[in-house]
Amino acid sequence: MMEITQTGAQLIFIGIAFFLVGLIQGALIPAVKNSRMALSGHLTAVQCGMAVALFGVIWSLVELSFFLELFAAFGSAFGFILIWLGITIASVTGASKALPIAGAGFSANLTTEITVKIMVSSGSLLSLIACTVLVFGLLPILG
Known part of the structure; x- marks a missing residue:
């Protein structure tokens, strides 16, 4: 039986809370400026919340140095x-440059467009690097 570590428990909590936020956001989709973008934010929160909770469940299997473990987890x-926050801001303001498919037909002021682009881009890069580190931390379970 796998044990739940302190970091694992924190990730499970963050993931389930994030999942809940996604469910609430789903109910609010009709209330925003761009409902397609709000749907994207809802799905992002629900899916990423589940991923973070799953990371918490398997965390005792991860073998990394303390720093890399904290980096991968958090x-x-x-x-x-x-990523979710950027998409959510875009759904409320109409920003569309960072996510042109969901944002088609909408626009926002330059500051908002830049803010959303920075949030989505930096969140994407950060999560990509952290998940890559996580994969390397799971390699030892293969034997």
């Missing part, structure tokens, strides 16, 4: 949250 969670 870098992935923070990266996912940044």
Whole structure:
């Protein structure tokens, strides 16, 4: 039986709370400026929340140095949250440059467009690097 570590428990909590936020956001989709973008934010929160909770469940299997372990755990969670927050801001303001498919037909002021682009881009890069580190931390379970 796998044990739940302190970091694992924190990730499970963050993931389930993030999942709950996604469910609430789903109910609010009709209330925002761009409902397609809000749907994207809802799905991002629900899917990323499940991923973070799953990371917590398997965390006792991860073998990394202390620094890399913290980076993989909280870098992935923070990266996912940044992506979601950027998408959510875009859904409320109409920003579309960072996500042109969901944002088609909408626009926002330059500051908002830049803010959303920075949040989505940096969150994507951070979560990509953190999840890559996590994969390397799981290699020892293959034998």
